[in-house]
Amino acid sequence: MKIDTYSHANFQVATIEKSTPVTSILLTADCLFEHSSHQMAINMIYTDLLLAGAGQYNRDDFLYAINELGANISVSENDGRISVSVKTLDKNLTK
Numbered sequence: 001m002k003i004d005t006y007s008h009a010n011f012q013v014a015t016i017e018k019s020t021p022v023t024s025i026l027l028t029a030d031c032l033f034e035h036s037s038h039q040m041a042i043n044m045i046y047t048d049l050l051l052a053g054a055g056q057y058n059r060d061d062f063l064y065a066i067n068e069l070g071a072n073i074s075v076s077e078n079d080g081r082i083s084v085s086v087k088t089l090d091k092n093l094t095k
Contacts, residue, residue: 021090028083039080046082047075 001018031043051073053062066073071088 023088023090023093025086026083027085028081031080031082035080040077043077043080043082047077050075050082050084 001016003017004015006013006015031046033039051059051062053059057065063073066086069088070092071086074085076083076085
């Protein structure tokens with residue numbers, strides 16, 4: 001397994017390479033500005049909006065397109081961090 005980390009001004013990127021037929025992407029953003037019920041509710045709304053679709057895609061069309069690519073996507077919020085996870089088989093990346 002090979003792990004590389006790249007530092008930028010406001011974030012870091014880590015890549016992990018290993019022999020597996022699955023490609024995974026995990027993006028996590030720290031969005032906790034204050035520990036309040038208001039901020040936690042906003043973060044929960046953000047997670048829902050990330051799956052709402054965009055442009056010509058509504059939510060159902062967006063999720064259907066992800067599924068047609070043989071991938072799955074999940075968005076979650078925990079302790080002020082919003083995470084987006086995408087997984088698919090390597091063979092599906094040529095679509």
